[in-house]
Amino acid sequence: MFNLNKFAKVIVGLLLLLPMIFLASGNSLVGAFFTGVLQNWIFLLGYSAVAIAILLFLNRLLAGPKATISPLTARFIGIATLWAVFIVILTVVLTNIFPSGTSADGPLNSAAAKLLTGPLRWPMILSLCLFTPITEELAFRGVIQQFISGLVGFWPATVLTALLFTVLHWQLLIPSICLFTFAMGISIMNHYSHTLATSIIAHIIYNTIVTVLVFVQL
Incomplete structure (x- = not known):
């Protein structure tokens, strides 16, 4: 019945x-x-503070009053770190093995990469390596995935959230496939660790490594 x-x-x-x-x-x-x-420092810090507050509230609202959040353990910090490093290495290896899966519109040509060479370098680095991973995890693996899980269950929600995350970050074919794998992995880690902190740590480490790799090539 409908x-x-x-x-x-x-x-x-x-x-x-x-x-x-x-x-x-x-x-x-x-x-x-x-x-x-x-002005950009004020924008970054102000926007991030407001966004984090709203997303935390929405996560708590969706989780309900009986929801429990486990503390992040050293074991899951290690797993999150290894997963982020593995995906970066996998991306680098596959883009070299299958160069046809890439395009000229890569990370080195992105607007964010260009800002890394100018006066807005540090606000951009802090955004990429700290604030954006936090807000994206609270939104994607938090609010969006929780909402979809309530409709169709955990595994379909995990796949749909990972697909949405990948499409919104799409640049190159091979890195996008690797990013989908990364997104699936951190959702599963959150599920077993019972805290969004796991995927936040993994996302911060992933973005930091990628930012460093882009920065040294500029």
């Missing part, structure tokens, strides 16, 4: 998807609205 309540939830979810994506990644828009260094 579930009207579930249909209504899907409609609400679709309507809120775009604002949620903007909350997740808006702090990566360093240099998009302002040219001054101080």
